[in-house]
Amino acid sequence: MDFTTLLGSAVEALTLNKLRTALATLGIVIGIGSVIALVSLGQASQKSVESQIQSLGSNLLTVIPGASSSTGGVRGAAGSLTTLTYADAQAIQNSGQVPDVSLVSPELSRRAQVTSGKNNSNVQVVGVVPAYEEVHNISMQSGNFVTQQDVDGMSKVAVIGPQVASDLYGDNSDAIGKTIRISGQSFRVIGVTVSKGGSGFFNQDDIVFIPLLTAQKQIFGESYLSDITLQAKSADVMTAAENEVGYLLLSRHKISNPAQADFTIQSQNDILGAATQVTGTFTALLSGIAAISLLVGGIGIMNIMLVTVTERTREIGLRKSLGAKKKIVIAQFLAESIILTFTGGILGMLLGSTLSFVLSKIISLPFVVSLSSVGLAMGVSAGIGILFGWYPAQKAANLSPIEALRYE
């Protein structure tokens, strides 16, 4: 029996009961549609998280005080430990033992109350050095970033994020030259940064930068750092840079056993990996739920095919008595179920893509429909046709022609 005849008779059989065919297909449409929509959504959020982390700067290593949690022992809250100093940062910069690091940005970050006239805002205040601008991809909307003279001279100057600018001065007024008060002390605004987007884990626009030494000595009154961000010369030397920094700091802190280090070095890839893993798990969870609806759709197909086999017992008996071999009967019924699921798969793909497009517009995520998820959905839908069509087809093929012809 040739392929076109087989396909033709399958389509004919399916069009005999259009409503039933449509309802059976709908189960697959919803199943495939939700798989595609949720997988795309997951991939989109993964992409968005990745690009957000990339926007923090490239080839970054972050040294934070305190041991990594895996070594056990007492662990203080992030940023509260006091093991990193400005001298450590200067040593990394100047010792010559860390050739693979190009930029060193020691940072002290705390929340503080910032006021200007009657306006008042609680924001992240970061003590920085000039390297911060390049390491963290800061762009200036107006004015300049903190200079080395500002740091060395403990100037009371501030660079503010666009969110702070609009909170304190309204949207369009130029903040440069204005005075803001941070923890009661007056600072002159010398620059406003370009918005980096405020979504994600923290708002990168609701932030105030002041010279590091000013922050340490005049605002927060401490000589420690919350972290040192380092930029490696290239992505290839990240590991080398990490090791060099590790050795230098261990020797400076007089620690011989690396397992007892009082600092932790995180590479950007670690953070990216962790974030990707979280969104990946999330995506897998959502897809799992969607897959259940696909399974239910498949069972619906099986149900319909079983009903069809029972209804068409006489027809099957006739076909067998006229010489249809088992595999032809199987092929006929499998063709019907595969057409059902494959059509459902195509419609579901369209539905899922539309759905994820609309959703990505609503929650402003990138729109991603990967070829692999489409291919997977098509493969899975055809596979479901075979899987759930197999038993009914077998049942049909094994009917005895005598019994089948006698069946009323």
Add this chain to the structure above:
Amino acid sequence: MDMIELNNISKIYNTGTVETVALANISFGIKKGEFVAIMGPSGSGKSTLMHIIGALDVPTNGTYLLDGEAVGKLSDDDLAGIRNRKIGFVFQAFNLLPRTTALKNVMLPMVYGGVEEDKREKRAKELLEMVGLGDRLYHTSSQLSGGQQQRVAIARSLSMNPSIILADEPTGNLASTQGEEIMAIFQDLNEQGHTIIMITHEPDIAEHAKRIIILRDGKIVEDSDGHNQRLVNHKRR
């Protein structure tokens, strides 16, 4: 050599504790070109005999040669092949595919027999013209009368040019005038040299055959040419 040779055929149904003997050691032969009616009351085993001759079922014991080919313990698929090539079925209930054109119905055995598409359409048209339905090629089963449907079924039974035509109560669902038309077609076919085996319980219909085999309780009680006294006695039974 006979077209059909049955030697000591028996069929025993074993339903749990009870053994039912449907056919008990039946032997006979049918030559090419014969027109045989198999008669008998219900429960006489004539349906079982038809199933065995039609390769729909296999005997419990005995040998059955169809056109020189042993239809013994063959697999389902091999039996399907034999039915396709050697036997043309005509059923009481016509058994056409519903909502399918006459042409496609006649083409169906050729689809299973692997005949090429243009050849099967040509042959199906010829056969439908032969049974007088040249103007009904694209009518579906439900658009045809019972007699017309049975003529489509006869055209279908001839499509693979089988060794025998096996008709099971071919006029059972038809009015008598239509039944006569169908029997006329069978007689024509027989005159053209086709071998026809017909199961019936109606003596009027059986009279069209040249040979009549009467079964009772799974045994042949009479095997004779069509015009004898026993048959007349059998009438109106």
